[in-house]
Amino acid sequence: MAANELTDLNVMVAGQGGDGSLTVISALTELLARRGYHLYMSRNVASRIKGGHAAAMMRGSLLQRGCMGDHIDLLVAFDQEAVDMAATRMAAESIIIFDSSDGALGRDALAKTVRVVEVPFGRFAVRDLRRDLFKNSLSFGVLSHILSIDEAEAINCLHHTFRRLPKDAVAANTRAFNSGRQYASELYPRQDRWILAEAERSEQLLINGNDAVAVGFMLAGGRFFAGYPITPATEILEWLQKHSSRFEAVAMQAEGELAAIDMALGAAMTGVRSMTATSGPGFALMQETISHAGSAEIPLVVVNCQRAGPSTGMPTKPEQSDIDMMVFGANGDFPRVVLAPGEPRDCFELSVLATNLAQQLQCPVILALDQAVSQNASTIEPFDLDAVQLQHAKQLDASELRQMSEYRRYQVTADGVSPWAVPGTPGGESLVTGNERNEWGQVSSDPENRRTMVDKRQRKLDSNLQLLPRGNSWGDADASIGLLGIGMQKGVIEEAQQRLAAAGLGIKCLQPRTIWPVIDETLDFIHSCERVYVIEHNQGGQLARLLLAAGASEACIGSIRKYDGEPFSPGDLCSEIRQAEADRLGETA
Amino acid sequence: MTRTYEPNEPIWCAGCGHYGVRNALLAAFRQMQIESHQAMVLAGIGCAGTLQNNVSAYGYHALHGRVLPAATGVKLANPRLEVIAVGGDGDGYAIGCGHLIHSFKRNPGVVYILMNNGTYGLTKGQHSPTADDEGIAEQVLDGIQLGLSIPGSSFIARGSSASPVQLEALIVAAIEHTRAGLGFAFLEVLSPCVTYNDTYPAWAGRMVNVDELADYDSDNRVGAFATVNGLLAENRFATGLIFKQGGSSPERRRLDGGQAPLCDLDISPGSHLSEFHEIMAGYEV
Numbered sequence: 001m002a003a004n005e006l007t008d009l010n011v012m013v014a015g016q017g018g019d020g021s022l023t024v025i026s027a028l029t030e031l032l033a034r035r036g037y038h039l040y041m042s043r044n045v046a047s048r049i050k051g052g053h054a055a056a057m058m059r060g061s062l063l064q065r066g067c068m069g070d071h072i073d074l075l076v077a078f079d080q081e082a083v084d085m086a087a088t089r090m091a092a093e094s095i096i097i098f099d100s101s102d103g104a105l106g107r108d109a110l111a112k113t114v115r116v117v118e119v120p121f122g123r124f125a126v127r128d129l130r131r132d133l134f135k136n137s138l139s140f141g142v143l144s145h146i147l148s149i150d151e152a153e154a155i156n157c158l159h160h161t162f163r164r165l166p167k168d169a170v171a172a173n174t175r176a177f178n179s180g181r182q183y184a185s186e187l188y189p190r191q192d193r194w195i196l197a198e199a200e201r202s203e204q205l206l207i208n209g210n211d212a213v214a215v216g217f218m219l220a221g222g223r224f225f226a227g228y229p230i231t232p233a234t235e236i237l238e239w240l241q242k243h244s245s246r247f248e249a250v251a252m253q254a255e256g257e258l259a260a261i262d263m264a265l266g267a268a269m270t271g272v273r274s275m276t277a278t279s280g281p282g283f284a285l286m287q288e289t290i291s292h293a294g295s296a297e298i299p300l301v302v303v304n305c306q307r308a309g310p311s312t313g314m315p316t317k318p319e320q321s322d323i324d325m326m327v328f329g330a331n332g333d334f335p336r337v338v339l340a341p342g343e344p345r346d347c348f349e350l351s352v353l354a355t356n357l358a359q360q361l362q363c364p365v366i367l368a369l370d371q372a373v374s375q376n377a378s379t380i381e382p383f384d385l386d387a388v389q390l391q392h393a394k395q396l397d398a399s400e401l402r403q404m405s406e407y408r409r410y411q412v413t414a415d416g417v418s419p420w421a422v423p424g425t426p427g428g429e430s431l432v433t434g435n436e437r438n439e440w441g442q443v444s445s446d447p448e449n450r451r452t453m454v455d456k457r458q459r460k461l462d463s464n465l466q467l468l469p470r471g472n473s474w475g476d477a478d479a480s481i482g483l484l485g486i487g488m489q490k491g492v493i494e495e496a497q498q499r500l501a502a503a504g505l506g507i508k509c510l511q512p513r514t515i516w517p518v519i520d521e522t523l524d525f526i527h528s529c530e531r532v533y534v535i536e537h538n539q540g541g542q543l544a545r546l547l548l549a550a551g552a553s554e555a556c557i558g559s560i561r562k563y564d565g566e567p568f569s570p571g572d573l574c575s576e577i578r579q580a581e582a583d584r585l586g587e588t589a
Numbered sequence: 590m591t592r593t594y595e596p597n598e599p600i601w602c603a604g605c606g607h608y609g610v611r612n613a614l615l616a617a618f619r620q621m622q623i624e625s626h627q628a629m630v631l632a633g634i635g636c637a638g639t640l641q642n643n644v645s646a647y648g649y650h651a652l653h654g655r656v657l658p659a660a661t662g663v664k665l666a667n668p669r670l671e672v673i674a675v676g677g678d679g680d681g682y683a684i685g686c687g688h689l690i691h692s693f694k695r696n697p698g699v700v701y702i703l704m705n706n707g708t709y710g711l712t713k714g715q716h717s718p719t720a721d722d723e724g725i726a727e728q729v730l731d732g733i734q735l736g737l738s739i740p741g742s743s744f745i746a747r748g749s750s751a752s753p754v755q756l757e758a759l760i761v762a763a764i765e766h767t768r769a770g771l772g773f774a775f776l777e778v779l780s781p782c783v784t785y786n787d788t789y790p791a792w793a794g795r796m797v798n799v800d801e802l803a804d805y806d807s808d809n810r811v812g813a814f815a816t817v818n819g820l821l822a823e824n825r826f827a828t829g830l831i832f833k834q835g836g837s838s839p840e841r842r843r844l845d846g847g848q849a850p851l852c853d854l855d856i857s858p859g860s861h862l863s864e865f866h867e868i869m870a871g872y873e874v
Contacts, residue, residue: 033874205872219865221856224666226658246864248848250665255691259658262651266631266662269649270670272851274662292652379874385865388858406592422852423647423663424670426626427591431642433650440594442642 005195006147007062009037010069012086013139014055015078015099017045020136023161024076025056027140029206030157031149032060033379036199039206040065040491042376045316053081062199066343066378066491070571074146076139078121080106090114095194097142099135115192117142119183125176134176141180148193151181208377209347209369210235210277213303214243216351217275219388222301223249224267224274226260228282231315232371233305236277257282261289261302268293268300269432271395271422273355277303280322281312287330290364292434294334297410297418297457299358299393301351303367305374306487308565317565318371318488321538326366327516327546333454335361335461338516339469340368342490345380346472347373350513353469356391360467361460362417368515370537372488372567394419401427408439412452416459461517468514470521475508476501482525483509483577485535486543488567493535495570500577507577515543518550526552531584533558533577535568597642606780607636609750610704611643614673616753617760618644623671631660633676633685635711636782637704640675651676654685661697664767667852668698668840671764678705682718682730689732689775693739696772698838700763703732703775704750706782714785721791731821732777737814737832744774745813745832749796750781751789755829762830770841771833779826792826800829807833 011028013021022043029039037060044055059068071091077083078099087109090096095115098105101122107114119142121135137158144154158177162170214236217225225244227237240251250267254260261276268274278286283304293300306322308314326338339354341347347369354365396419401407409430411418418439421428431441436453438444472490475483475497483493490511497507510525526532526547534544534557544559560576562568568576601607618628628646632638634653641648647670651659660674681689681703692701709715716722718730736745744766748756756778763774779796781788797820799805799813806812813832820827837845844850858865 029874039874204874205869206874207872211872215865215868219858221858223851223854223856224662226662243868245848246868247861248843248851248854250843250851252665254658255687258655259688259691262655262658263662263665266659266664267666267851268662269659270663270666270852272666273856274666288652289655296650382869382873385858385862385869390857401591404591408594422667423629424626424667424852426624427593429593429625429645429647431594431648431650433648434652435650441648442594442597 005197006073007197008069009060009074010072011058011060011074011076012055012072013076014053014082014086017052017054019054019078020133021054021056021078023136024140024143025058027157027161028143029058030160031154032196033204033206034153034157034201035196036201037061038064038204038379040068040376040378041206042068042372053085055082055085062197066494067567067570070569074143076143078135084109095146097139097146099139117146117184117188119180119187121180124179124183128179129172129176134173137173137176138180141177142184145181145184146188146193148195203382204379205382206377206379207344208235208375209341209344209373210305210375211239212344212347213277213351213367213369214239215383216348217301217355218243218247218249219385220273220352220355221390222273222275222355223247224264224272225249225251225276226254226263227277228254228257228260230279230282232307232374233277233279233282233303235375236303257285258289261286265289265293265298265300268298269423271393273299273359275301275303275355277305279305279307279315280309280325283322283325290336291330291332291334293364294336294457295332295434296432297362298432299362300364301354301358301367302364303369306368306370308563314565316371318567319537319563319565320370320487321542321563322368323515323538323542323546326368333458335363335457336366336516337361337363337461337468337514338366338368339513340486340515341373341513342472342487342511343373343380344378345383346513348383350469352388357467359393360391360417361464362393362420363460368487370487396421396425396428398426401425409441410437410439410453412439412456415463416456465517465519468517468519471510471512471514473508473510473525476506477508479506479508480530481505481507481581482529482532483507483535484512484525484532486512486515488537489535492568492570492573496573496577499570499574515546518547522547523551526556529556531558532556533560533580535560535573537562539563596645599643600639601636602784604783605636606706606750606778606782607640607704609753609756610702610778610780611640613753613756613760614640614702615644616757617764620757620761621764627669628671628673629663630673630675631656631663633680635677635679635709637675637677638680654680654683654688656680657685657688657692657699657701660699660701661692661695664697664699665840665851668844668850672699672767674699674701676703678703678707678717678719679709682732686718690735690739692773693736693742693775696741696743696836696838698767698770698772698840700760700767700774701776702760703777704780705732705777706780706786707788708782708786710782710785720786732775733817733827733831734814736775737810737817741836742775742832743772743834743836746775746830747777747779747826747828749779749792749828752828755798759830766833767838770838770844772836772838795825796828797825798829799827799831807831810834
């Protein structure tokens, strides 16, 4: 391997919204994927339609990674603000390709070792092609030289990126690319160029968590979706609206979150598998119906793509601060399940599972994502579409009903799940209600009936724990230190654990996928360690508190939290753990 | 015969207008030979929101104000069901009024019977949006005017629990409207609360059945608006079939487009594997 060969490359392209940062990232993505790299992509945008500072980030690595790295190796900056914003994150030996159309780069905040290549992309684009727009292709030309990419290979990737554009637009972008490349080759010494590694290219998908949720829902037989646009959940609505006609499904935009969840509930009552998706503020509005679905025993999947709260908070930033609301929110006692996927594959698998589970348990199942899991994309092996199976509700059809002398919608059963005849079935007439009721569905406040019914509903969960998904665990099984985190923490914990292991600190890890109820696997993991650091994005340590309340030993639990809207980097997390361990030794000494 | 639940006796006070609505609904079902399993009665919260317990159809008790979105979901999922949403004026004109507006606009094949008594009976007599009381500074909300003002509205009628023959006919017309795939059928029923807001005497003699007016054209939205407003200015109410127009409901458009009812679809993953493989190919890098 050559000294300057790259096995892990973190790139940021930043400028004003509309500068074309995403185009540069797309072309680079194509390039790296062809070289066999794994990819992880994220965006940093303001919550507005156009303009505002926007950054697209991408990590290409030979090892599969589930987060951005600690530092930026390569920055394409369309303005000074981009550099100022990224300055503290630049790697020591990094390169900045700077659009100097508006003047030279002020590099006060940069380490001396950071190399800056100044090219007036914007000015060149206007001079040669009469449009500022082409500066993104121009910058890709510069980039391709610095990464020692063969001209034909680079053009090929650029053309792939622009495959849907008209020919003349592609030709103009190619001229811009050539101009940038020419300029860079005169300006940038050949011997200082970086070299991309080349690995065996495997079949992989680049997909974000929201799309993966939508695919899983549809594949698991989901045919009704109603939602209301909200960042960062909107992609689920959009995916389903785009593809619903292929499956004769309905995906509708409601007049608000209350309408969305109640429409989904209505469809669900007829036996059609139904979902809604939202983020924290919308999930707060949906509480009443979630409780109602729990009481009335209606299967419903509710996706909560968490963002930084409270209230409207920071719509485009990730957080895990709705755990309390998802687990404990809404009035009354009722059974519910909360599942938390950590990356796109999990999103797919748990979406399938949630859609099935809601049917099996006839209760609300909540899928807990966070903005990073929802909207960041990563490469994964293709889903095993053929392996998906449907699990059905205890449903009764007309001929089964004819064999029965009587039908009671809320029949008390050993496992709490009542046989279900959907509306329209002769002989299955019933009353479905959120009120307490007897087995026939008739309103009742009789104390004995009340106890029986509350217990029956709870029993659905307690007697079906085997249906709940186990988590992902890895690391040194004999280690005494554990790391535990859900959702977006998965990729960061993975990498931190590997680094700490390489430095001689053995660690084992668990990413629970069922967060409510707290299952034995989670508590067993905690109690197999001397101490467990619970890594989460919220101020109050909601996950740690949940585990303590479920019986985790207090002496065991350490809490590492962040709530600034930015994910942990693996390096941050390693430092936090080392510090916590050092503090501990200090205390015992 | 499988034995199912026995419909309860209503919880309403003797003389409550809602008895008339229940009776007219049952009569309409009988007249149209709708069997109990073919209809779903969804009800809101309040006195009116218990009507589903007193018929023998599939019944559902919605959250306060949410009966229309739930009914929309049911109808889209199973268009064969006669979907009847019922509720009071608090449910439909106060907490759920946003959904009423969007139901006019969306036009699902749902019959919505709103029992208007100008009060919150179940919570013992608070003012509703239609309360007509000199002690309230706010103007009365008129659901007929509201419906007429929304271009997508396709069936607007008003009946009275004191006029059972007319009410039954209007319910039949409303069900026929939804059956024909024309969309949302809104029927407000003046249904007095004898305990907290006995409007029988106040409303007597103030109702004008537009179906009996010479030259009244229920296909003419502007004309209907003029008549309704004119009567209101005279302190009278229009009843009867006030407005209807052709159109198509979303579930009808699905069926016309060759799409099966959602509840009949083959959802086995194997049934659409090639579609999924094609979609996923779009994510390959």
